[in-house]
Amino acid sequence: MTTVTTVNAAVPAGHRERPVQFARQVPFEAGARLFGEGRRADPFWIVRTGAVALDLHEPGRRPAAVGMLRHGELVGLSWHFPPRMGQLGAEAVSPVRTWESDAEAVRAVYAEDPEFGFTITVWLGLAGTDRLDRSRTRLLDLYAPQGNGGLA
Template sequence: MTAPRRLLRVLPAGHRERLMTLASEVSFEQSQRIFEERGTADRFWIVRSGTVTLDLRLRGSRPTAVSSLETGDLLGWSWLFPPFQWDFGAEALSPVRAYEFQGPEVQALCDEDPAFGYALLRVVVEILAHRVQASRTRLLDLFAPHAGQTGSLGGP
């Protein structure tokens, strides 16, 4: 699969300008949790600088990193779909600066301007398809070597 497309780079100029009217600039310190898996998803970010790690709680209480995001990447998509809960957790791996968007405001803009909504959704879905594949590959890398060691009936 090809590399993910950057939302602001590929969104048509007029739509990009409309979206940016809703942006506010935020920053996160290194090691700061940005959101927790299963928490309320009501916003998203576009990373301006720094690195963010996406993680899942797979074993125990410590999150397992499954992906990292860098400059230009979209952080957060769960604000688009009920039940509006994060599917991953996120943490600033380094100091991060980002544009923050409130989900309800962007959804209202999508409803007001269906062409904008369609263009935004197409780019977000392409990014998600790439992320699902990358996360799947990462999880296989983490757990495939241990697949035969589950201790299940009939197994080694």
């Protein structure tokens, strides 16, 4: 699925290669954890192939999936925003190939190039807004009374 939040759709051509300039190709097997809630948010990833589930920790249970990321989508938003601690966890649901980027190196580049920094900030804002919208839709599907969309 191509949305405005994929790197190719959200980042102008002149800046598209810059996030992966500091990246390396990293594969994950199905079931591998990319990161967990409350951990330092560095690095971040761009999905090349496969799917990654975003999840929330539930004490005494398996993490609850709250979103799915696929080709071209950014895994990890918290690396950009202080205090740079993960708000969610992420797990490969299939074999996944990624570009893993050094967040500190990318932040250093956009500190020197405000246009690039603005581009990255807009991309992260679009990705965050899209994820909130998807979550809102799922919550409405789960909890809204059939037919009226209101609270019971």
